Amino acid sequence: ALGILAQEGIGDTIRVSLTPQPGEARTQEVVVALEILQALGLRHFNPSVTACPGCGRTTSTTFQELAKQIDDFLRLQMPVWRNKYPGVEELKVAVMGCIVNGPGESKHADIGISLPGTGEAPAAPVFIDGEKAMTLRGDKIAQEFHAIVENYIEKRYGATV
Template structure:
């Protein structure tokens, strides 16, 4: 399934894209957030699949700095660009290619997870039943 999805032949679950990190990223927070979001998607997917049409096609991006982060985030349905070394402690969030808000503080992970949940609930058609 992973091979088919990675090649773009078929979607089974939302795709989470994360940067590998570089000299601009001295924090591991973006990697921790990417892992947390991936786990959240795996946990929620059985319910989402039953409730919403097309949710398996959703794309998410968790990026580690504002150099490449915004571009990658704009290509995802929901993306976040966390601050890198020397950058302002702010994390811009992009929804469907547009910057919608900036997260700050200690609750960035929980707030971003809530944004993903809200996106699913408001952007995907609820199945009849």
């Protein structure tokens, strides 16, 4: 119901109430409210990271770890990037755990990666603006993808003179 009301423009305030963890501040309520607005496409606050939930093809935690690293990195940089790279809050990144659903989801993101799943070759195709741009291999896939994301942001959202 909240989503329908917000999309219809009814109301101008969202209040989220959550039970906080013992000893923690109630700031998670604000984070959830912002995420609701962003999920509805009403406002963008941070780049979004889409990651697969995992299945029988994804027995490693590599895709989960990379998705968290990228999400944490993007959120950490946003106070600086918000002014330096206008529009970066609309960036969509996909971190997927296998080549079955990964390429499709990655093509719908601005930049995405499909990590190898169980029994798949140790290769990770990277998609930029819907097109396969390269394939990463080896032990440094996470570091290389991190650098690719940062470079993409600089090129796409950097000031043009």
